[in-house]
Amino acid sequence: AQKVTQAQTEISVVEKEDVTLDCVYETRDTTYYLFWYKQPPSGELVFLIRRNSFDEQNEISGRYSWNFQKSTSSFNFTITASQVVDSAVYFCALLNQAGTALIFGKGTTLSVSS
Amino acid sequence: DAGVTQSPTHLIKTRGQQVTLRCSPKSGHDTVSWYQQALGQGPQFIFQYYEEEERQRGNFPDRFSGHQFPNYSSELNVNALLLGDSALYLCASSWRLQDTEAFFGQGTRLTVV
Numbered sequence: 596a597q598k599v600t601q602a603q604t605e606i607s608v609v610e611k612e613d614v615t616l617d618c619v620y621e622t623r624d625t626t627y628y629l630f631w632y633k634q635p636p637s638g639e640l641v642f643l644i645r646r647n648s649f650d651e652q653n654e655i656s657g658r659y660s661w662n663f664q665k666s667t668s669s670f671n672f673t674i675t676a677s678q679v680v681d682s683a684v685y686f687c688a689l690l691n692q693a694g695t696a697l698i699f700g701k702g703t704t705l706s707v708s709s
Numbered sequence: 710d711a712g713v714t715q716s717p718t719h720l721i722k723t724r725g726q727q728v729t730l731r732c733s734p735k736s737g738h739d740t741v742s743w744y745q746q747a748l749g750q751g752p753q754f755i756f757q758y759y760e761e762e763e764r765q766r767g768n769f770p771d772r773f774s775g776h777q778f779p780n781y782s783s784e785l786n787v788n789a790l791l792l793g794d795s796a797l798y799l800c801a802s803s804w805r806l807q808d809t810e811a812f813f814g815q816g817t818r819l820t821v822v
Binding site for chain 1: 742744749750751752753754757764765767797799801809810811812813814815816818
């Protein structure tokens with residue numbers, strides 16, 4: 596079975612703090628894709644990153660960085676110097692075996708105060 | 710370039726009624742997937758349409774049905790609405806069944822009373 600676990604339900608930080616959102620996944624496939632999406636109050640899911648199982652390099656995009664570790668089945672997301680605009684619900688997702696449906700975690704609500 | 714558009718934005722229905730939600734995919738996309746997101750939960754896959762056929766279905770009852778039109782737009786129909794059907798319904802579009810490049814719409818908030 597495939598599963599995504601985001602153990603942190605809510606996180607509150609003050610602006611400029613760094614914050615890491617955890618994601619643990621389960622799959623028996625050797626080839627798979629992992630994603631992070633941001634969902635602001637408007638509801639739309641905004642794509643942040645896609646990572647395939649063969650690429651274990653960490654990625655950095657501005658204040659965002661991702662740490663993919665196959666050994667621990669984790670794909671964690673770090674925001675450096677957080678800003679109020681980062682406040683949203685963040686979802687980690689795994690593409691299913693058929694490659695046709697995303698399996699989402701329950702999400703982590705991030706609140707950044709000024 | 711218009712992204713994925715969904716209509717209506719909000720909807721209130723009574724138990725037992727039927728509802729139709731609509732989705733227009735991003736330009737160049739031919740595959741539409743529907744997800745249900747209950748409050749405080751992650752989105753759950755309902756089904757996917759490609760070439761006007763349902764290609765894969767998640768764990769949802771037959772009350773949930775869909776359709777895809779020749780222009781790739783799609784409808785989600787829910788019959789005999791239950792209170793538990795209240796959720797945000799999200800549409801995602803992609804190209805050739807591969808959700809590795811899925812883009813989501815803003816969703817339709819359905820409230821069943």
